[in-house]
Amino acid sequence: MSTLIAPSNHSPAEDAQALQKAFKGWGADDKAIISILGHRNVHQRQQIRKAYEELFQEDLIKRLESEISGDFERAMYRWMLEPAERDAVLANVAMRNGNKDFHVIVEIACVLSAEELLAVRRAYRCRYKHSLEEDVAANTTAHLRQLLVGLVSSFRYEGDEINARLAQSEANILHETVKEKKGNYEEAIRILTTRSKTQLVATFNRYKDEHNISISKKLLDQTSDDFNKALHTAIRCINDHKKYYEKVLRNAMKRVGTDEDALSRVVVTRAEKDLRDIKDLYYKRNSVHLEDAVAKETSGDYKKFILTLLGKQD
Amino acid sequence: MSTLIAPSNHSPAEDAQALQKAFKGWGADDKAIISILGHRNVHQRQQIRKAYEELFQEDLIKRLESEISGDFERAMYRWMLEPAERDAVLANVAMRNGNKDFHVIVEIACVLSAEELLAVRRAYRCRYKHSLEEDVAANTTAHLRQLLVGLVSSFRYEGDEINARLAQSEANILHETVKEKKGNYEEAIRILTTRSKTQLVATFNRYKDEHNISISKKLLDQTSDDFNKALHTAIRCINDHKKYYEKVLRNAMKRVGTDEDALSRVVVTRAEKDLRDIKDLYYKRNSVHLEDAVAKETSGDYKKFILTLLGKQD
Structure with a gap:
């Protein structure tokens, strides 16, 4: 279930005008921006973008980029893109960041449906x-x-x-791969x-039945080169992507210095899909509400925006 | 350019009734079947199929399969399918025939546009x-x-x-691959x-500029295992698929015992696209008209049908 709180009817033109007003003067009215865009679904945001373009002959996303900054800007930018285009951008940025971010590409490829992944490939092209x-x-x-392609x-x-x-037979093949380090x-x-x-889930279940350990846990015992890490992420995303995202959030806030990119990525991409379930999993696993963890680890407009997407009432 | 001669207007219901009449009695009226279905474009054929189903509560393709036989039946069956479904069937049959037919899969993957290939994947699934x-x-x-997937x-x-x-740099990489047998x-x-x-065509051209031989010709000098053959087919299909198909037709009729499957495949899949260009290339290369070669090498209803698709006037 979604965490986004959006009105069932809104006026794209009125929203566009309110945004323009928020941009006026020295320093934008970030609170107003969040109270509008943090409460509109993907369809409504696209309508606002269109209305803004028509009314002010200016691209709303470009304007937002010049008005706000830092983690807030990056999260808002991703939020304003259509999902397929957002994932195309996330994949491209991940590649430019070198090997360490390949898990983002694995997420996109393994969590989305076939048609959604195809839409990302179209947007990327x-x-x-x-x-x-x-x-x-x-x-x-x-x-x-070979794996990523x-x-x-x-x-x-x-x-x-x-x-x-x-x-059964493919669980055996996976067992051979995991057992020998050069499988x-x-x-x-x-x-x-x-x-x-x-x-695949049936195959993973057979593996667990026979070896009393999940294949993803077993993989963690191996040398963790990039390939093994990607394999691990793929299996987790296919097996239970909500549990996977819970862990991404946990890791993002566990470190000294929060990983805002990871936090924003999960919140922005899942807010309109299943972030409520991920929140429940987070509480179950950490005995802390996700909103409280976010409130503790972040600050300013960025904090306000993420909490809004998490479904916190203003 | 297409070779198909189809009327700009036709009545699907009248066609369906004429076909039903052709099926009546002992032995179908193959000439009537060809004179209708051999002169209808993909959209018209689907309309006829629909009208036939509505009028006679029977699938036209199934009925055709029971009325006609041999090479004629196989060619007609492929002709009656929508292009994406036809290619899905061709790919599946190719796999069931084992390694020797993998070139059919390479053709589909390399000749079609990205969206057309995607439609085949949808139809296959x-x-x-x-x-x-x-x-x-x-x-x-x-x-x-790795190559085929x-x-x-x-x-x-x-x-x-x-x-x-x-x-330039990728022409060099391909040169290294082709030069060493285990590149x-x-x-x-x-x-x-x-x-x-x-x-890729630019890369192939660079290769030719530097080595005075096309990369596909160079590949022919190598050990011709299945991988090298598939590589060769892929390069030819990407570089100039019409020339590639001309050669498929030439080889199909060169042997003792015509390769009707190859002949039907090229004629049926290209008749509404660029078979006229392929015919021209055939004449240029063999100094024999494709229709004359087909007339010499085939017989009966199959011959009539293929010649009709090649644009021969009744």
């Missing part, structure tokens, strides 16, 4: 004049490349059918990049 | 309850798998931009499966 897989391939090598290029079958025999990566990559998610 | 890449991956290994999963950028520096396959696969076709 349109924005960057390259295909997503082209840039991923050019920035990686060896098994990591396979994941972002997938168009998985989404039916409910499970082949139990296949789940049969090719087959593990084939399985993870091409099977349906339903089939 | 819908018909076979697996993704196309899933079945390709499960039926192949090693470099051949990469090709069928691609969603290439389709802009006209060419990066000349990149064309840097990973990089060659990356280049061929992810770059835009425009960029």
Whole structure:
């Protein structure tokens, strides 16, 4: 369930005018900006952007970029993009940050539905004049490349059918891969990049039945090179992406110096989808409400904005 | 240009009734069937199928399968499917035939546009309850798998931009791959499966400029294992698919015992697209008209049908 609190009816033109008023003078009225844009769903935000363009012959996103700054600006920028374009930007930024951010690409490839992933590939092509897989391939090598390119290029079958025999045999293949440190990566990559998610979850369950440990936990015992990390993220995202996101949030706020990029990414991308469930998981795991953790670790307009998206009433 | 001769207006209901009449009695009136269905474009054929279903509560394709047989039936079956579904069937049949037919999958992946290939993947998923890449991956290994899965999963950028520096550096990489028999396959696969076709043609041209031989010709000197054959087909299809198809037709009729499957595949899939250009290339290369070659090598209803699709007037 979503955490976003948006009115069922709003006037895009009135919102655009209120925003323009908030931009006036020295220093924008950040509170007003948040009270509008932090309470509009994806469709409403696009309508406001359009109305703003028509009324003031100016791109609202560009104007926002010049009016606000820092973590608040970055979060708002991502919030204002349509989901497919936002993910295209996140993937591109992740590549420019080098290997350490490849998990963002794995998330996008493994959490989205086949059609949603395709929309990201379309948006990426349109924005960057390259295909997503082209840039991923050019920035990686060896098994990591094979895995990432396979994941972002997938168009998985989404039916409910499970082949139990296949789940057993492929759980065995994954076991061999994980057991030997130099296992049969090719087959593990084939399985993870091409099977349906339903089939993969059945395979992961067979693994757990036989080895009394989840395959993702088992992977953590291995040498954690980039490939193993990507494999681990892929399995977690396919198996239970809400639990995965809970952990991303936990890690983002566990460190000295919060990881605002990770926090914003999860909140902005999930607010209109299942952030309420992720919040519940967070409380269950940490005995602290996510809002309280965020309030403690962040400050200023950024804090206000993230808490608004988390569903805090003004 | 297309070779199909179809009326600008037709009555789907009248066509359906004429077909039903042709099916009556012992042995269908094949001439009547060809004179109708051999002169209807893809949209018209789907309308006829729909009208037939409504009028006679029977699937026209199933009825055709029971009324006609052999090469004629197989060609007509493919002709009656919508293009994306037809390619899905061709790809699936190719896999069931084992390694020798992988060139059909390469053709589909490399000749179609990004959106057309995607439509085939959708149709495949819908018909076979697996993704196309899933079945390709499960039926192949090693470099051949990497190449084929990469090709069928691609969603290439389709802009006209060419990066000349990149064309040069990647022509060098391809040269290294082709020169050493155990070259840097990973990089060659990356280049061929992810770059835009425009960029790849520029890369092939750079190769030719430097080595005075086309890369596809050079590949023919290598050991021709399945991987090298697939690589060769991919390069030819991307570089100039019409010339590629001309050669498929030439080879199909060169052998003792015509390869009707190949002949039907090219004629049925290209009749509404660019079969006229392929015909011209055939004449230029063989000094024989394609229709004359087909007339000599085939017989009966199959011959009549293929010649009709080639644009022969009744």
